[in-house]
Amino acid sequence: MSERLLLTGNHAAAYGAMLSRAEVISAYPITPQTMIVELLSEMTASGRLPAKFITVESEHSAMAACVGAAAAGARTYTATSGQGLALMHEMLHWAVGARLPIVLTNVSRAMAPGWSIWSDQSDILSQRDVGWMMLFAESVQEAQDFILWTYRVAEQVFLPGMVGMDAFILSHTAEPLIVHDQAAVDEYLPKFEPLYDLDPAEPRAYGGLVNRDHYFEMRYKIYENMERAGKLLVEAGEEFEEVLGQRYSPLEGYMLDDADYVIVSAGAMTSNIRQAVRDARDEGTKVGLLRVIAFRPFPIREVRRLLAGRSKVAVLDRNMSAGHSGIFAQEIRAALSGSADAPPIYGYVVGIGGRDVRVETGREVLEDLLQRDEPEPALFVGVKGLPIGPLRKDYRISRLEPLEVLQ
């Protein structure tokens, strides 16, 4: 029987791992992800989740342990955030090259310094090119369900996948959650069969030297499988509805059909943008929303189809690639490049380091979009003392006098 509980995004992620029957979990705690690890360690200690919980001294080791466990044929899960994900970086590559369908929840947090535990997409987007599937959850339900969805696809293409979740806004916010019936989940997600058994009776060399005559072919297959994952995400999202009652897809449109203007967003901040879009519709503005759920594989063709012919498109980025523009904006521009009826793309950088992205923020962006004539790579929203706009022209280094200490 499924049940309905009031849980935070973090606890929902732990439930996602539990429902997936993860067999090995290795993780290192880090704010704001710690609650996931805490609940999973309780679940494994109590026997509720019959899994091996491997404690480690770092995220690098956590992913190394996951790599070993997945190679041995175990369904393997971990969770991290911010600096932790950065420390995992080398092993993230390993999971891809070894074709291990590990699933990871990343509770996105801003990178240090200045030290910040608050919401920001820079950590996960810095891992854009390692070859992991990447999904962005908006709700507590998705924080749970995307884990199942990711395993379903990952284990068919033998590539790992990560589910992104916004720090605090989603990780620590409680919402009603449907915890699915285990038997139904088991039907959706059959037992993991690894590519090769790690069998002590027949030892093999794994991850060895391949030289110039092998490497390209192996990488080619990784690209092929990431491509396959795009189609499988659609199929597995439909199967999810058939078996478990929710339908998921790589992109989600809202009031999009007749929209002249579109705002593109990802993750939990989308909920407020959706409200801003609805409010603007009430006032007669023909605006719609496109939510990017699958960032890797990126649904290029669907993005082209859904955005072609629009008057203007605003892309919201809670991240910034210094020297270029927001990363979602880059991706959307690249997807549309060369297609007929490609709309102008206005990049908006918002909410860096966990600054609130409110319904009003959505309204301000929309108003700016309507009145702005020329698209800009990056328009900054809410920098103190500055209006919405591109980088200022009159920059100078601020060397502030040290404060005098009060006696």
Next chain:
Amino acid sequence: MNRLEHVDDYPEIPVSLAPTSALLKTGAWRSVRPVVAKRTAPCTADCPAGIDIPAYFDDVKRGDLESALDRFLRRNPFPRITGRVCPHFCEQGCNLAVAAEEEPVSIRSIERWLGDKTADRPHHVQVDPTGKRIAIVGGGPAGMAAAFYLRRSGHSVTIFERREHAGGVMRYGIPEYRLPQAIVDHEVARLEEMGIEIRTDTSLGTDFSLEDLETEYAAVFVATGAGKQRRSHIKGESLLEPGLPFLEAAKRDKVTAPGERCAVIGAGNTAMDVARTLRRLGADVTVIYRRTQEEMTAVAEEYERARSDGVRFEWLVAPREVKKARDELRLILDHMRLGEPDESGRPRPEPTGVTSELRFDSVFAAVGEIAEVAPFPERMRDDQGWVDIGTGGATRDPKVFAGGDLATGPASVVQAIAAGRAAAHAIDQHLGFTHLWPVEEPVDTVRPAEVNPTYMPQHDRSDDHEVEAITGFGEETTTLSDSEAAAEMARCLSCGYCNSCGTCFVFCPDGAIIWDDGPRIDHEFCKGCGICVVECPGHAMVLVNEREVSNV
């Protein structure tokens, strides 16, 4: 072999398609090989009875209590008794204590648990009757143990006991709160159920002589103990109460304290028993000892318990004289200091010239006991006048064997049991039987530097639980529960005994250990790296030079 000209000729991942082991027989690289070896654990080495402690722990772990008990009984018939009163020599050299700086495994508590857990199981005679009759004089721990092993070996055994029940010091010496009589009764009953005859109220030297027994029996084992009070050489000695008879009286009848203020002279186990018994009778008790706590011969835990019972200790005072003055006794004490070591290795106490006087209602002497050798004819004595006793209890008379406290002076129950067993072995061999005594090759003892406690569970040691202090003579501790005993056994490194913990299997980097209900080395692939030997918690594996075992 694929031609590797098309992308589909390649596997998905960098992996060797043929098992590497098919190509590389890495065992050929080996110059040393690991061997699972049975070695002696320090606990076994330190146990006077030589109980194979790691082995019976493993039997229990495997769920084979019968085997555990059987293994135990090969060395000691009375786990319920020694599990309560043994000074646990086994725990003093526990490798866990040295290597991991943890408390030693609570071996005695586990022994007690095993004894109580199997209390309902009868003992068995293991071979057909031999037709030989053997007499045992003295029904204490040495005599009872000898009787057990001789009866198991098929002989008819008769114990001659001078008191009305067998048990010796276990029944009449050790206080009830340490060893309930019911347990001794039960062990005596189990011996009788084996067919051992116990003739009580019959004394050597009065009711029969050694010659009488030699005529009627194929062999005689004398274990009459050491029950004679040693003289204290204190002026006014006759005013002192002897310790052992007081303990016996306390076990037989309801006794009362002979006055409110009592002193006990001496700091051995008898002294602790007397002091603690007096405390339970309501007396105010002071122990008088001429050396210090460091040198006292009582086991440390009895000293601790005496302290927690409220017994006071006066160190470095030697009684010179005891005087009666009206209703009380005055004890004149020489104050001492420690000098050079004497023949016992302990510092010799020397008078400082200072004296003092303490007043008591009664004073007990517990300064040691010696053997009564009167019933032994002159021909069996050495030039000191003691009975001449050699290996296995052999005396100058080939039919007569002797052992226990009679031979050693007051020692522990387990030492008496070991002596009884050794005598049974010697008698059995003397009569031409060897089947129950397998030859045991001496093996070296596992040293602290060899063990590896890294992977052991780190929980606190479980001891017998103490019941409320000093409420009477009921047993002062209770036996571990099954789960506590299991947790305690899990702490054991199993030195020198492979208990199939699987650590070697987990750590072998080459998968060269095959798990066959236990480790089996796959010599085709074992490179002899020695990791299994280093990781083995109890070092039950050793490396041997390959040239000693194969033609390489």
